[in-house]
Amino acid sequence: MSLLDLKGITKSFGAIHALNGVDLSIAPGEAVGLMGDNGAGKSTLMKIIAGNFPPTRGQILIEGEAVLFHKPIDARNSGIEIVYQDLALCDNLTAAANVFLGREERTGIWPFRKLDHAAMTKRAGELFAELKSETRPRDLVRQMSGGQRQAVAIARTRLSDPKLVLMDEPTAAISVRQVAEVLNLIKRLKDTGHAVILVSHRMPDVFDVCDRVAVLRRGTKVADKPITQTTPEEVTGLIIGAIEAA
Ligand SMILES: Nc1ncnc2c1ncn2[C@@H]1O[C@H](COP(=O)(O)OP(=O)(O)OP(=O)(O)O)[C@@H](O)[C@H]1O
Ligand SMILES: [Mg+2]
Structure with missing residues (x-):
């Protein structure tokens, strides 16, 4: 089908x-x-x-x-996941934050749940490694090259299945x-x-x-x-x- x-x-x-x-x-x-x-x-x-x-x-x-x-x-x-032609990233956020934008990992028990930055940084790093990209999870997208931005946009699509x-x-x-x-x-x-x-x-x-x-x-x-x-x-x-x- x-x-x-x-x-x-x-x-x-x-x-x-x-x-x-x-x-x-x-x-x-x-x-x-x-x-x-x-x-x-x-x-x-x-x-x-x-x-x-x-x-x-x-x-x-x-x-x-x-x-x-x-x-x-x-x-x-x-x-359905998409990599937009203009990449649609948030310049003022880190690579890891862009990868997880809108589906952030959280830790702790409600009402004390907070963003799990360590988990997101680790997972983003794995995704960049998989893409053989030099992109580092903590780098700001604003300071990135075109290729690094591309890796961030593609890594986003790899979060879900x-x-x-x-x-x-x-x-x-x-x-x-x-x-x-x-x-x-x-x-x-x-x-x-x-x-x-x-x-x-x-x-x-x-x-x-x-x-x-x-x-x-x-x-x-x-x-x-x-x-x-x-x-x-x-x-x-x-x-x-x-x-x-x-
Ligand atoms: N939001 C919009 N408002 C008005 N016109 C639009 C809009 N988006 C696209 N268009 C017009 O629709 C047509 C198709 O544009 P589209 O961006 O889909 O082309 P494309 O095939 O992706 O081109 P490229 O190879 O340059 O990326 C163009 O004439 C474009 O100007
Ligand atoms: Mg186009």
Whole structure:
């Protein structure tokens, strides 16, 4: 059975038609690459799946059941985690605090419960080590490099055991070594039955880790194919419109 089915997702922002009737399905353990030019609607689609705003029209089904997400916590409760393109971190907090934002660990017995900083620092450190990141749990996000911020945003998705992880350009601003780690992480997620949607402009990343590639052009899905049945050249043609649809 599908984990996620999008049916006829349409989104308008006033006069801007960001998405037109997009259908997309993803099975457990599957990785789908979502590609398209700037402004094609990729982030808008990710934000709809993650519960940031509702579609203007269309339906989201999780394991065959129609869901209505009013806010991001609704999507998270349905097993969906997201790394936003802009990362959406709190600059004035530490790396560990950002990883646990909204789901802080507590210790002690009510009414004397307090934040368990030691536990959160330890767990965040483990997650950064797993990502082969130099990020230290106690460092302020404000002082971090792009790659370190990326690691914080990805570590957040590893706290729960999500069914679906959405990654919006996770390798756009990071070092070669970290790109390899993020791609390894996607492979590990797949191997453990998690589904991933990877938004990327990087053809090698998509062809390395994805089972399927879907292409959006000006809000319309123009292709959705197994990776083994297409080529980077065809996908490029679809993205820029040299190839109408495939
Ligand atoms: N909150 C918003 N309000 C108004 N227009 C928006 C909003 N978010 C996105 N848009 C518009 O919707 C269209 C799709 O934007 P979106 O961010 O989804 O593109 P994208 O495919 O992610 O592009 P990129 O590759 O540059 O990240 C664009 O025309 C954009 O200007
Ligand atoms: Mg985007």
